[in-house]
Amino acid sequence: MGHHSCCDKKKVKRGLWSPEEDEKLINYISKYGHGCWSSVPKFAGLQRCGKSCRLRWINYLRPDLKRGSFSPEETALIIELHVILGNKWAQIAKQLPRRTDNEVKNFWNTSIKKKLISYDVPAIPTLPDMHCNGNSEEGLFSLNENPNWILNSQQDQLYLPPPTPNLQGFDHGDLKLEQTNYGANLVQFPPPMAPPSDSSSYDPLWSLGYKPHENFDPNQEHQNFSSSGATQHYIGDKLIGPSIVTPNYDEDPLTVPMIPNPCEIINGNLCGMSYSCASLELDPLARLPYFLVGCNYPYDPHVPNNHVE
DNA sequence: AATGGAGCCAACCGCAGAACT
DNA sequence: AAGTTCTGCGGTTGGCTCCAT
Numbered sequence: 001m002g003h004h005s006c007c008d009k010k011k012v013k014r015g016l017w018s019p020e021e022d023e024k025l026i027n028y029i030s031k032y033g034h035g036c037w038s039s040v041p042k043f044a045g046l047q048r049c050g051k052s053c054r055l056r057w058i059n060y061l062r063p064d065l066k067r068g069s070f071s072p073e074e075t076a077l078i079i080e081l082h083v084i085l086g087n088k089w090a091q092i093a094k095q096l097p098r099r100t101d102n103e104v105k106n107f108w109n110t111s112i113k114k115k116l117i118s119y120d121v122p123a124i125p126t127l128p129d130m131h132c133n134g135n136s137e138e139g140l141f142s143l144n145e146n147p148n149w150i151l152n153s154q155q156d157q158l159y160l161p162p163p164t165p166n167l168q169g170f171d172h173g174d175l176k177l178e179q180t181n182y183g184a185n186l187v188q189f190p191p192p193m194a195p196p197s198d199s200s201s202y203d204p205l206w207s208l209g210y211k212p213h214e215n216f217d218p219n220q221e222h223q224n225f226s227s228s229g230a231t232q233h234y235i236g237d238k239l240i241g242p243s244i245v246t247p248n249y250d251e252d253p254l255t256v257p258m259i260p261n262p263c264e265i266i267n268g269n270l271c272g273m274s275y276s277c278a279s280l281e282l283d284p285l286a287r288l289p290y291f292l293v294g295c296n297y298p299y300d301p302h303v304p305n306n307h308v309e
Numbered sequence: 310a311a312t313g314g315a316g317c318c319a320a321c322c323g324c325a326g327a328a329c330t
Numbered sequence: 331a332a333g334t335t336c337t338g339c340g341g342t343t344g345g346c347t348c349c350a351t
Contacts, residue, residue, distance in 0.1 A: 016319070016345085038336065054337080055320065090339060101339075106318055109341095312351085321343075328336070 013047040017056055021046055025053055026061055059102045066098035070107055078104055079112065 013021075028044035034057065037050035046053060059065075070078070074096055081092045089101035089108075096104065 014321075036336075050336085051322095051338095052320075058338095059319070087340065102319075105340075110317055314348105314350085316348080317346085319343100319345095322341085323339105324341105325339085326337090328334100330332100330334075 012041070012049045012052070014052070017060075021048070022056070022061060025057060029057060029061075059100045064098055065100065070099075070111075074099070075107075075112070078108065082108070 017025075024044050024046055025040070028040065032043070034040055034054065037054040040046070040050050040053045041048045044053070048056075077095060078092055081095055085091050087105075089105040093099050093101040093104045
């Protein structure tokens, strides 16, 4: 493997950073800022290339980083943003304060994507690239392009995303999501599950099938869930909402989540909403095929439907 | 206790585009 | 305008840790 040009000029250290190196970098940047990254290692006294310093700072040393596992809200947001943005990790990460693109990318690749694969979830195209012409396979994407399924890592259950946080200031290129609660009402949610009693084993994916308000902390940022009313969402100039009003599962626990037909999303809005889900099936996994009917996606009819334990 | 596989994540690489000369 | 350098991004990988056998 070759080295970046900035690393060719002199022998630079590679691999994991030592605490001493971290300290040097932190001290330098906190005093002088990073300025030109290529000159940082020289002035900071590091045998690293500028690129490595930049990466270390951005992904690890920055004081405003939030470390640790992703919250259910963050997870849901990642998945929903992935619908729109695909593997644009930097843009997705911008909507997750104090998270890095590397973190988001790793989380997706290790946690979410893997579970999707394990369930053989059919691929669903991202918005900009969908070709919903009824019989085309062009719209099929790799599994990591499929954002609509969330799996419960503890219970091996697959759920649809819950309402998601604000996307304030979401303006990346021609993509524009206005107002709040993007995607909050794109889907309806399965009946609530009892939370695990052992909070120490809490999994960030766990509550994704859970009623939003039960985990809702009004004092915490990015939890501005709203369980009522329609919300407008835009991609470019196109309105992709308002969408479905989240039902009250207390009243109707058998309501099957309604999932937008990708064909309708790509057409610029969600009007029509010819949802195919009419079953009273409670098993989230069993719902998978229904999502695909509307767009004639090939799917595995043998998707397991009794993984709920 | 030893070992091998899987999972996870920090860090690297190559590329593209922006900025600069 | 052309060449060079810098920055940012996405994909990939190496190595550490955990866990099952």
